[in-house]
Amino acid sequence: MKRIKRFNVAERVAHWSQAFAFVVLFLTGAGLIFQFFGDFLGVEGLRRAGLLHRVIGISFPVIVLAVLVLLTPKTTREWLKSLVSWNKDDIRFLMLFPKEFFGGHVKLPPQGKFNAGEKINSLLVIFSSAIMVITGWMLIFRHLFPAWMVVWIHPVHAGTALLLAAVILAHAYLGLGHPSSREAMKGMVKGTVSETFAREHHLLWYEQVKDTDYVVVEKEVEQTALES
Amino acid sequence: MGQYAMIIDSNRCVSCFACRVACQLQNDLPPELSRIKFTEQEKGVFPDTRVLVLPTQCMHCDDPPCVEVCPTGASFKREDGLVLIDYEKCIGCQYCVSACPYSARSYNPRTKTVDKCTFCAPRLAQGQGPACVEACITGARIFGKVDEEGSPVQALLKDQRTNQVKGTLMYYRVGEKWLDEIPADAHRPAYASRLVTRQPVGTALLGLSAGAVAASFVLTRVRRSGEGDHDEKD
Numbered sequence: 001m002k003r004i005k006r007f008n009v010a011e012r013v014a015h016w017s018q019a020f021a022f023v024v025l026f027l028t029g030a031g032l033i034f035q036f037f038g039d040f041l042g043v044e045g046l047r048r049a050g051l052l053h054r055v056i057g058i059s060f061p062v063i064v065l066a067v068l069v070l071l072t073p074k075t076t077r078e079w080l081k082s083l084v085s086w087n088k089d090d091i092r093f094l095m096l097f098p099k100e101f102f103g104g105h106v107k108l109p110p111q112g113k114f115n116a117g118e119k120i121n122s123l124l125v126i127f128s129s130a131i132m133v134i135t136g137w138m139l140i141f142r143h144l145f146p147a148w149m150v151v152w153i154h155p156v157h158a159g160t161a162l163l164l165a166a167v168i169l170a171h172a173y174l175g176l177g178h179p180s181s182r183e184a185m186k187g188m189v190k191g192t193v194s195e196t197f198a199r200e201h202h203l204l205w206y207e208q209v210k211d212t213d214y215v216v217v218e219k220e221v222e223q224t225a226l227e228s
Numbered sequence: 229m230g231q232y233a234m235i236i237d238s239n240r241c242v243s244c245f246a247c248r249v250a251c252q253l254q255n256d257l258p259p260e261l262s263r264i265k266f267t268e269q270e271k272g273v274f275p276d277t278r279v280l281v282l283p284t285q286c287m288h289c290d291d292p293p294c295v296e297v298c299p300t301g302a303s304f305k306r307e308d309g310l311v312l313i314d315y316e317k318c319i320g321c322q323y324c325v326s327a328c329p330y331s332a333r334s335y336n337p338r339t340k341t342v343d344k345c346t347f348c349a350p351r352l353a354q355g356q357g358p359a360c361v362e363a364c365i366t367g368a369r370i371f372g373k374v375d376e377e378g379s380p381v382q383a384l385l386k387d388q389r390t391n392q393v394k395g396t397l398m399y400y401r402v403g404e405k406w407l408d409e410i411p412a413d414a415h416r417p418a419y420a421s422r423l424v425t426r427q428p429v430g431t432a433l434l435g436l437s438a439g440a441v442a443a444s445f446v447l448t449r450v451r452r453s454g455e456g457d458h459d460e461k462d
Binding site for chain 2: 032033035043047101102103139142147150151152154155158159160161162163166167169173178179180
């Protein structure tokens, strides 16, 4: 059984670091937005959450950026490049995708390594993460900024967090719970996807890599073991 | 229970800052942190100029924005008018620092809580006056209960030249040309509302996403249940 290498170790480490950081940061910050959750955490819980929020919020963006830039600069550049390259098929993909999302069957236009939905997801996550990091640092060094500016940083930080949560919830569901994209999850966990998935979901990318060393042949036994 | 009031008579103030120092000593504050701040205004044309130094602090608003935005209920308004902080409950999020229209609150890194004027509530409980009032060498700070018969506060409140910062417990007495330098009446900044701190738009967005996910979860399973298992192997 042929499988196609989709994400290298560095890409996967960066992705799951980002995922871990997001979950921890959302849970440790949510107490200030949702009253019931703040009450649930209690005063001591909120204080500890605040500390953890700062520790993770300061360290993880550095880790994620360092991994992407230093350990896998080539794929990072290609990923960013794909985010700014849009064509008619991408638009058509976005128009048709809702039907697919809600269980219909659609013939989606051919896509590259990242489909239009993944590109939107990437863009939203990159931009909102940047806003979160910038406003987060501004809140830590709030005495360096004029009061009128600091005043608006709270709601911007909280509002962007909720936008990010909305995006990531849908993204996580597509990876974990949507029947059509389960193979995509393997790409982010094992690093490879089945040849069928690559051809059906990312045809343009598949065409590029099908005759290269991106293709790995797995022993049949192993494959059956995985399937069961 | 009657409300407290504080009058600052700038005609008597000699800008010695003793009130600030007394406050810092009384409340164990680091030198860079102060509950009393000063605004400085200059008027006139050289050489005939005058400078007004006006102390400001927590005005103890009747309807305090800081209390409204506090997520833990640490900031509260007492019946006698004092706006206070329960340090057991303060988590140092500083929402109140942003919400205060008078910039009267600051974060104390030593205690990891927010700090502001309490009119020396612990001293009041022992029958003493606020430290700033007792330290004032010229009697420019007058403090007491509004309903206390014959008190210096009551006498001064009847005087037309005593200007209340409306919606607060603070009053200022200044020369006529300085009237516009008195801190503005209590006002509510736009962000000092739960509409901003509780994020209705963002929450709706998250709800929308959750709804779409739930709908998809059900629909994909219902609509594809009759179609066999082929999706699994995509």
